[in-house]
Amino acid sequence: MRWTKELIPIAGAIVLALGIGAIVTALTGYSVPAVFKQLVIGAFGDWYQLAQTLTQATPILFTSLSFLIAFRAGLFNIGAEGQLYLGAFFSAWAGFSLRLPPVLHTVVCLLFGAVAGAIWGFIPGWLRAKRGANEFVTTMMLSYVAIYLTSWLVAPGGPYHGTQWANQTVRIATSAQFPRFIRGAQLSWGIVVGVLIAFIVWYLLFRTPRGYELRAVGQNPLAAEYGGINVARNLILALVLAGALAGLGGAAETLGTHRRFIENFSPGYGWDGIAGGLIARAHPLGAILAAVLMGALRAGGQAVDRAGVAPADLASVIQGLVIFFVVAPELIRYLRRLRRGKLGDTEP
Amino acid sequence: MKRLACLGIAVFLGLFAFGQDIPKIGLILATGGLGDRSFNDQSYWGAERAAQELAARYEVSTKDVFSYVEPRSIADYEAFQREFARAGEYTIIVCIGFDQAPILEEVAPDYPDQKFVVIDAVAAADNVASIVFNDWEEAFLCGVVAGMLTNTGKVGVEGGMDIPLIRRFVQGYTQGAMWANPKITEDDVLVRYVGAWNNPTLGKELALEMYQAGADIIYGAAGKSHLGVFAAAEENPAWWALGTDVDQAWSAPEHADVIVASGLKRVDLAVYTEIMKAVEGTWSAGVISYGMVSDIGIGTGIAFGPWTINDYITASYSEAALPNSLVHEILTKLVEAVDGIMSGSIVIEHE
Secondary structure (H helix, E strand, O other), X not given: OHHHHHHHHHHHHHHHHHHHHHHHHHHOOOOHHHHHHHHHHHHHOOHHHHHHHHHHHHHHHHHHHHHHHHHHOOOOOOOHHHHHHHHHHHHHHHHHHOOOOHHHHHHHHHHHHHHHHHHHXXXXXXXXXXXXXXXXXXXXXXXXXXXXXXXXXXXXXXXXXXXXXXXXXXXOOHHHOOOEOOOOOOOEOHHHHHHHHHHHHHHHHHHOHHHHHHHHXXXXXXXXXXXXXXXXXXXXXXXXXXXXXXXXXXXXXXXXXXXXXXOOOOXXXXXXXXXXXXXXXXXXXXXXXXXXXXXXXXXXXXXXXXXXXXXXXXXXXXXXXXXXHHHHHHHHHHHHHHHHOOOOOOOO | OHHHHHHHHHHHHHHHHHHOOOOOEEEEOOOOXXXXXXXXHHHHHHHHHHHHHHHHHXXXXXXXXXXXXXXOOHHHHHHHHHHHHHHOOOOEEEEEOHXXXXXXXXXXXXXXXXXXXXXXXXXXXXXXXXXXXXXXHHHHHHHHHHHHHOOOOOEEEEEOOOOHHHHHHHHHHHHHXXXXXXXXXXXXXXXXXXXXXXXXXXXXXXXXHHHHOOOOEEEEEOHHHHHHHHHHHOOOOOOEEEEOOOOXXXXXXXXXXXXXXXXXXXXHHHHHHHHHHHHHOOOOOXXXXXXXXXXXXXXXXXXXXXXXXXXXXXOOOOOOOOOHHXXXXXXXXXXXXXXXXXXOOOOOOOO
8 A cells, every 4th residue: 555655656757757858859859759769779678678687777776775774864975975985995805806706706796895885984974973074065075085085096096007008907706797687788796796785775775773873863863862862973874884785886887897907988877776765665675676667767868879870968868857856855854854853663 | 381381481571671772871870979060070971971972872862871970988899880780771880989909809709790890990700891991191291380370489289198009199299290390399288188079168178377487389188178179279360179080170160260180080981981882892901091192192281371272282271370471381381291201201290
């Protein structure tokens, strides 16, 4: 019952967004049926295209989880992009520097990614809890530090510039790689790990005292403190977890999709996570569906671009419209609640 | 009966497919993207020219025979290369830019019947034609112009990245300037690397830094980033700029007053030739070099002055106000340089 209540307005918003997307397509002089046909084929046309959708969905799932776990604690982590980059780089480092047996190597690389992201979440968490620094600003600013730091690490003259000319590291060892499902497709075990982690996050948030404390702090920090909850510790924990989740997303990209760290590899997965988390109504399992939706739009966009039925920019416009229509009502609701000084809990 | 029906359908589909056998071009640009008025745009023109000829031949629209994409990051290359190859409808897939080569080496063997071309790097695979250019030759000629034109005795060059491909430009340019002007030493050639192909703002800052340090002419070899060199040169009438790969006084006409000359690298010719070879069935994999001293014998040069002298020194749309006597002097020196390179009396050192 609750599910349908949440899903119907979202489905309505998607239809509305696609409708306006169609109008924009027609007004700019491109063929509406051709563009939408390619969008659908590109996202779900066959096994390969479906794999592309899930490949794109994988990092978005992690960054959505990253956003929503902080959001549940009343924090805005908009630095997932930087945490993703650090996670991707350090898991790559562990992937090409360490010599370990297969499964263990992958696990160690994931840990490296998670810890790197977690450190990048700890800093704004600590600043927020102990010094009151707005995490909105600090997470975003630290994001740029991380992106440029990793760019430098693999740029010519940097310490990890691969043997080839491109700005990327060498390939990670085979023992560290996530196996791929279909020959030739980039889809890897990363998506399975992502779904598993979504369930873990759900369990943590809604079935453990720790999760209860996090949500209590998010709903009303003063009441939580009065109830004996250590608010500062929970704020730090929320951003550490958020950073770790985004870092894991970066690690999944490195271990499965690219098998090395590549400069500027993310087309904005960190930002997609904000939209994904909000589309999911901050629910960890909803994030799986939200990530697939966003992944489908990205994969479909690439097909539109390749088939030449419209420029890639038009596909981006349609993506933007969907995000806007689905997310805007939720955001407005959130801001309104924020003004009233309380955040309603929407989970079971 | 069933088998017969299947056969019938197969034959019908076969005929249908044969009737529809129109060649198709796939183009994956480099991360600099269209609008650089140089390397990427020129690649696009080469493919577009082939597409127009094919469209006319088969009486279809250009869009039916030509698709292109502009990847935003190196990380997009693999998905696009596979996307095109998997479609199975492209006669040839043209990959622009050295940084596509590493991933193409992994992707190409998965699609053994698909023809690929990569520009500016060698990808070792049985179904890839790798096109390389003697970049140092165009850079040497630009160095000659810079060496003859400078009043301060200092010249500058702005590269996209500190990598072998671009260092070859810097090396050629430096030797050209020193050959044309004995007063110039290696220390008089200022070098800056932008670190990106698509950052004209930073490109301008670095150019201003070099101009203010005394260089009065700067050669740009940084993709879209060195559009910033032209913008910087506009700020002082004593400052000049040199373009890359295509006559940029023509492709970036708003800066024709400061662009004295441009090195030429006929990427368009190479792209066009590879496409047409694939269409005519004469295509083969392997490495092909373009330039004055190369497999093809043409493909590099310079656009300078009002006249086309030969295959290597062609007319430019430059509107730079230079005295006629100086133009003649430089052209004479350029002819001498081209002769020297062709005859082997000038050997340009490069990595």
